[in-house]
Amino acid sequence: MEGLLDFVLRDILTRIGGVDRCVSEFIRVSDTLLPEQVFKRVVPELLNGGCTLSGVPVRPQLLGSDPVCLAENAARLATLGPPGIDLNFGCPAKTVNRHGGGAALLDEPELLWAIVAAVRRAVPAAMPVSAKMRLGVHDDSRALECALALQAGGASELVVHARTKADAYRPPAYWERIADIRAELRIPVVANGEIWNVQDALRCRAVSGCDSLMLGRGMVTDPGLALAVQAAMAGPVQHPAINWVALLPFIAEFWHLVCTRLERRQQAGRLKQWLNFLRRRHPEAEIAYGALRTLSEPADIDQWLALQQCQARASLTDFAQPWLLSQDAKGCHQSITINTFRSSYV
Numbered sequence: 001m002e003g004l005l006d007f008v009l010r011d012i013l014t015r016i017g018g019v020d021r022c023v024s025e026f027i028r029v030s031d032t033l034l035p036e037q038v039f040k041r042v043v044p045e046l047l048n049g050g051c052t053l054s055g056v057p058v059r060p061q062l063l064g065s066d067p068v069c070l071a072e073n074a075a076r077l078a079t080l081g082p083p084g085i086d087l088n089f090g091c092p093a094k095t096v097n098r099h100g101g102g103a104a105l106l107d108e109p110e111l112l113w114a115i116v117a118a119v120r121r122a123v124p125a126a127m128p129v130s131a132k133m134r135l136g137v138h139d140d141s142r143a144l145e146c147a148l149a150l151q152a153g154g155a156s157e158l159v160v161h162a163r164t165k166a167d168a169y170r171p172p173a174y175w176e177r178i179a180d181i182r183a184e185l186r187i188p189v190v191a192n193g194e195i196w197n198v199q200d201a202l203r204c205r206a207v208s209g210c211d212s213l214m215l216g217r218g219m220v221t222d223p224g225l226a227l228a229v230q231a232a233m234a235g236p237v238q239h240p241a242i243n244w245v246a247l248l249p250f251i252a253e254f255w256h257l258v259c260t261r262l263e264r265r266q267q268a269g270r271l272k273q274w275l276n277f278l279r280r281r282h283p284e285a286e287i288a289y290g291a292l293r294t295l296s297e298p299a300d301i302d303q304w305l306a307l308q309q310c311q312a313r314a315s316l317t318d319f320a321q322p323w324l325l326s327q328d329a330k331g332c333h334q335s336i337t338i339n340t341f342r343s344s345y346v
Contacts, residue, residue, distance in 0.1 A: 014056040018226025029064035057083035065100035067118035084128035103165035109149035116153025132159040178208035244284040
């Protein structure tokens with residue numbers, strides 16, 4: 001999720017918990033061997049043992065169409081010690097597809113095989129090489145052929161976004177087609193697409209037959225989704241939803257990280273971007289988005305956030321406070337294995 005689910009938001013979402021693994025935004029590989037600094041800029045978690053500050057592994061993702069060039073870049077990336085390398089065959093963006101990347105390659109299963117095989121040979125045998133694909137370009141007639149090619153090339157795991165390139169992000173997601181693919185593969189298959197709440201997650205698991213789910217926009221919209229899904233999978237005791245009061249400190253920390261890690265011209269826009277997603281789940285985010293929409297000066301946003309936190313602390317409900325206290329006592333919650341497992345990842 002280029003331009004959205006970057007290292008800053010990964011840091012915050014993994015602090016909230018329920019996420020077992022993350023996949024980075026794609027790193028575009030064309031005809032050059034990228035310097036190490038490029039990998040570190042997109043995935044600064046490489047400087048922290050390949051994990052977010054809360055200890056969640058981050059698998060860098062490469063996107064391209066040249067097997068040799070991808071293999072050379074994967075080999076260099078592998079020297080930085082990532083917990084694995086992911087390959088993108090799912091991006092539907094026109095600018096990416098025009099240059100032979102992402103989902104555009106799903107009409108060429110032989111090339112998918114060649115890319116995965118070249119990357120697999122280029123990195124240490126113990127390092128996982130995973131892949132993400134959609135169901136196809138214009139239709140899903142070659143979905144199984146593509147999945148088998150990725151497995152034959154050496155992919156250790158496959159994430160399937162249950163839509164075609166032509167479908168883009170329009171609902172529905174065809175989870176039943178993931179089940180067809182999963183039935184024919186030996187490697188683990190992860191289901192992805194149109195998971196916005198716990199009910200979606202449970203239905204996706206039931207229809208696809210997958211134990212593992214990848215959360216994208218749903219996790220950005222509802223940062224407590226992975227925890228709630230994890231609790232629902234574990235048994236009848238439900239984890240309380242993370243309400244707006246509980247979320248405010250994380251929004252404030254997100255803003256702090258944005259101000260310290262991103263250029264000034266990007267800062268206000270990044271906060272508004274996340275609030276734009278959050279307002280799908282939280283009515284309070286709609287109010288916040290409206291209040292901040294015309295603000296661009298960091299000092300003004302600082303003042304607004306400080307006021308919101310002050311008001312929230314003064315009105316903490318009995319519902320929200322135990323969640324905050326439990327997180328303070330335990331640290332960031334983690335248990336299973338977005339972008340996740342036996343639960344969810346981002």
